[in-house]
Amino acid sequence: MDVALFSGDVMFSLAERIEAQDRALPVTAYFGLSSLGDTRLGIKAAVDLRDIQRDLPSLLSGRLDPDCGLGIELGLAQTQAEGDAVRARGTVKADLYRCKGRDTEREARGAHLWTQLVDFDAVLGAGLTGECVGFELRELALDPRGFLGGLGTAFGITEKVRKAILDKGNAALRDTPICPDMPPALERLSPDFGSGGAIEIGDGGLGAALSGTVETDAERLVGLMALWQEKGFLPGAAEGLSPLQQGAVAFRFDQRLETLEPPVPYRLDLGMSAVAPTRIGLRARLDLSALQERLPELVEGALLVDDCSRRIELRGLETIAQAKSLVALARLEARSFTCERTGDSAWQRGALEHSEEVDVRAEVSASLSDNCTVFELIDIARDPPLPVISEGRQGARTQAARTLFIDAVDALLKDRPLCPDLPEELRVLDPQFSTGGPVEIGNGGLGFGLEGSVDLSTGTMIAILTLLQERGVLPPRP
Template sequence: MRLWLIIPVLMAAVLGARAPYAQQVNFVIDATLPVRETELPYQLNLNLTAVAPTRIGVGALLDLREMQKIVPEKLADNAIIDNCGLQVRLDDISFRAKDDAIDLDGEVTVTIFECSRTSERDFQRGQEKNAILANMSTEATVELRDNCAYFKLIDLTLTAPEAQREQVLEDDTLESVKELMLAAVDLVLNETPLCPELPSELASLDPKYEKGGPREIGEGGLGVFLDGSVDVSPSTILDILTVLQQQELIPGRP
């Protein structure tokens, strides 16, 4: 058997992975995504397939279903915009995958305050002028940049209750809030990309992902797929053989 066909099997031995057949290995890695002061758990399902004498195909599925449960609780009652004249608070949010897209729905409270300048740079919030409970709906996708998956909102819709709709349309409040929300959320999402890291035994493989996007897991479960490949260089093979020798899975040097 050629060495390039053996490499996935060697990696399966190192990591206790399942090898359905000689040219393919599947295994699962527990990981976390740091978001400011919180660590959000997810699972990385990795598939390695021999595709050419010097290339191994890499398919990564990031299972975010645990994150999908935790994030709405973390976001509830949090202000995503809070300045002198405006506060936008998330009261409720849920999101689910649907085929190759992500749907988000929820409710936000938009509170408008009087705001007066107290100095050249300082402002002071005054009395509340108005409060609107709006329904929010949006769709998100995934962009692949620098080997990382970035979530991005495609658009966002805010709808006011019928009783407040005329006033909201008159002063264009929700349209202004929408633009501010898109900018605020985009800033947070750009600060928290998903950059799957391999365990130390596989770090030398250095996979290069070429495409990715949302993926539904089960019924509405949130996932992200990444497809790419690995250049199997002589140094990579030596690194893997060294790990196998260190773990006494193959004989060491004579």
């Protein structure tokens, strides 16, 4: 098979079996898909019919009874592709009978009157019928044998044979079109074939070739993803997850934050719906409850402030999601030291002056940057609050220390964005999340809600199909 007949960015073949009479005949179809526009793929299909061709003589040979007075026994000897047509040769044995009560309910075949042998040479043409290649008898040359054959022609028997072969033969051909089926994983892609016909494979081998387009708009891609989910190729969705109920298709992915040691699991629920021909809307929710449980362990001993006169370490942390913000209850170990100047820009930490453990309450929000969650400190206060000293030297030092501490914690948070490793099925879509913020899961569970979109192109579809082929969902490249 010439690869040019089905070339494309993604190519695959399918081996099928077609039921014909009392046997199953093998057929191989080759497909190629390539980008043709924003929402259209070009499709080429080539079908190898040589195995059917070898069995055609036995399949098509047999008895025909066009009417009460004529019986035909067709013997097909040879079929051969010639360019975009098929030539068939064989012999017809025609038997003429007396017909009693012709064209009535009591019609009955009577005595045998005549036998005629006719050699035939037929040319079958092919054309596109819907999404199938159909064959029809276009030329039929009859060569009656011998003297009796000449008499049969004179008596009109040969013409009856011609009409019977054309009528019955074309009827049989119409009942057996060649319709290449897409693989099960792509059955919702409905090819629109614009041209098709017979082709010659090698020296006289019979085949068929078709070409057309496939629409790949956002609605169709979402429908395909739902199909892949039904067939088990993509993960299922969470049951009863209200934020995603409006999505045309929803998935649940269990992932791990590999940047932490040991890695921390998290869950991603994703809803997808078509919002425009070339755009898919996304609604996602990250369940970070496992990270929330591990957070105290991960941040234990984190150094928040360390300068000449102060050292503040994190000794304990508890986080609670409340509506659209995150509340952190932390225990700090705060120490103050004497500090002496040793040069124009040099200082030397001295003796410990004071040490205490302080409970603080911090309110944290979050925003998106390059699909990463960046946490930001909104406010921080002692818990329980103490009287504010706002006057004099002590008040100024307290306010300066508070400002320094807030800046340090804010910098610490911003330097540690949460960048989930998206599943490969999503990475090929190149999703862009535009808005997001903390959400409460259950009773105080830490989550993060995201909204965004995928700008769809045929390149996106090609990337998805390539990934599915690599995973064995689609047949391999020929």
